[in-house]
Amino acid sequence: MRYGHPWVCRRMMAEGMRITQTRMVVLDILARNPKRHLSAEEVFLMAHEINPSIGFATVYRTLDLLTRMGIIQKLEFGDGRARYELTEASKKVPHHHHLVCTECGKVIDYTDFTDEEKELLTKVERELSEKYNFKIKNHIIQFCGICNHCNERR
Amino acid sequence: MRYGHPWVCRRMMAEGMRITQTRMVVLDILARNPKRHLSAEEVFLMAHEINPSIGFATVYRTLDLLTRMGIIQKLEFGDGRARYELTEASKKVPHHHHLVCTECGKVIDYTDFTDEEKELLTKVERELSEKYNFKIKNHIIQFCGICNHCNERR
DNA sequence: ACGATAATGATAATTATTCTCAATAAAGAG
DNA sequence: CTCTTTATTGAGAATAATTATCATTATCGT
Ligand SMILES: [Mn+2]
Ligand SMILES: [Mn+2]
Ligand SMILES: [Zn+2]
Ligand SMILES: [Zn+2]
Numbered sequence: 001m002r003y004g005h006p007w008v009c010r011r012m013m014a015e016g017m018r019i020t021q022t023r024m025v026v027l028d029i030l031a032r033n034p035k036r037h038l039s040a041e042e043v044f045l046m047a048h049e050i051n052p053s054i055g056f057a058t059v060y061r062t063l064d065l066l067t068r069m070g071i072i073q074k075l076e077f078g079d080g081r082a083r084y085e086l087t088e089a090s091k092k093v094p095h096h097h098h099l100v101c102t103e104c105g106k107v108i109d110y111t112d113f114t115d116e117e118k119e120l121l122t123k124v125e126r127e128l129s130e131k132y133n134f135k136i137k138n139h140i141i142q143f144c145g146i147c148n149h150c151n152e153r154r
Numbered sequence: 155m156r157y158g159h160p161w162v163c164r165r166m167m168a169e170g171m172r173i174t175q176t177r178m179v180v181l182d183i184l185a186r187n188p189k190r191h192l193s194a195e196e197v198f199l200m201a202h203e204i205n206p207s208i209g210f211a212t213v214y215r216t217l218d219l220l221t222r223m224g225i226i227q228k229l230e231f232g233d234g235r236a237r238y239e240l241t242e243a244s245k246k247v248p249h250h251h252h253l254v255c256t257e258c259g260k261v262i263d264y265t266d267f268t269d270e271e272k273e274l275l276t277k278v279e280r281e282l283s284e285k286y287n288f289k290i291k292n293h294i295i296q297f298c299g300i301c302n303h304c305n306e307r308r
Numbered sequence: 309a310c311g312a313t314a315a316t317g318a319t320a321a322t323t324a325t326t327c328t329c330a331a332t333a334a335a336g337a338g
Numbered sequence: 339c340t341c342t343t344t345a346t347t348g349a350g351a352a353t354a355a356t357t358a359t360c361a362t363t364a365t366c367g368t
């Protein structure tokens with residue numbers, strides 16, 4: 001069968017993994033929804049519409065696999081369910097961080113200031129990596145607070 | 155009764171909250187273990203040793219309360235349980251960020267580079283705050299990767 | 309097409325966290 | 339100190355996200 005995402009497929013094959021229908025469907029859902037922060041359940045529901053035989057457990061397994069491969073990133077915004085989005089490495093999504101409202105859970109992606117941030121981050125990563133002998137794969141940066149909507153309701 | 159943490163007590167009273175045994179015990183446990191990243195269960199077990207009548211639900215409630223007050227911070231390192239530590243605002247713990255090993259779950263606190271980081275962070279926070287009309291309370295910065303121990307085991 | 313086996317789907321099991329509600333204890337008034 | 343009000347608590351049940359199990363299936367090199 002023919003699938004998209006040749007870069008991911010190549011990596012999977014190189015590591016002896018099988019390229020399955022479910023894996024491609026899950027990856028495709030994430031690639032087609034770069035702006036959202038999908039939970040496992042949301043991915044499952046969308047996958048289920050494409051192919052009703054896809055199971056919930058496999059969605060979890062696939063999300064975990066893609067996370068370990070560094071293709072997607074698992075994020076926890078404090079509402080008790082993990083969320084997933086493509087990483088910068090996928091080339092489908094720009095490098096960005098998050099603003100999280102602790103009142104309503106709203107999440108804002110921001111790409112501003114990332115040049116300066118990026119520079120410092122690269123430096124910090126390099127030095128931490130050296131000092132602690134730690135192989136850094138990625139990072140999570142979130143600013144937590146109250147969004148404008150929640151602010152006005154006071 | 156006489157308790158420590160006068161700063162926290164003052165804030166609680168000012169907001170009409172009651173200063174209870176359980177709250178003080180939980181706060182004390184966190185203040186006495188600044189280096190660890192205690193889970194709710196760990197706090198409960200320690201609280202239970204001090205006063206066996208303290209219940210699990212109240213530990214959760216107190217951790218949530220202290221988090222909302224900005225005295226402690228809730229952290230998720232990806233192992234499925236939240237962890238808590240004092241914030242900088244408590245003056246008992248220095249401003250720091252985290253290195254998280256995605257293999258074994260080890261967490262390293264690092265205080266290096268925080269001067270530069272801090273400066274940029276302050277600037278970013280100010281600008282984001284303005285642009286998105288977002289009242290920023292704190293931030294979470296984590297570098298994820300593989301620790302030296304896990305690296306050597308390959 | 310075939311065989312070895314990695315991957316899957318259904319479902320049960322686990323586990324962190326939240327909810328419920330009667331009982332308790334903190335704080336202010338007298 | 340005693341009394342009253344009511345925020346807070348403890349026990350246990352309930353919820354909900356994630357993980358484990360296991361028989362079945364689909365992938366892929368041959
Ligand atoms: Mn995002
Ligand atoms: Mn820490
Ligand atoms: Zn909000
Ligand atoms: Zn490790």
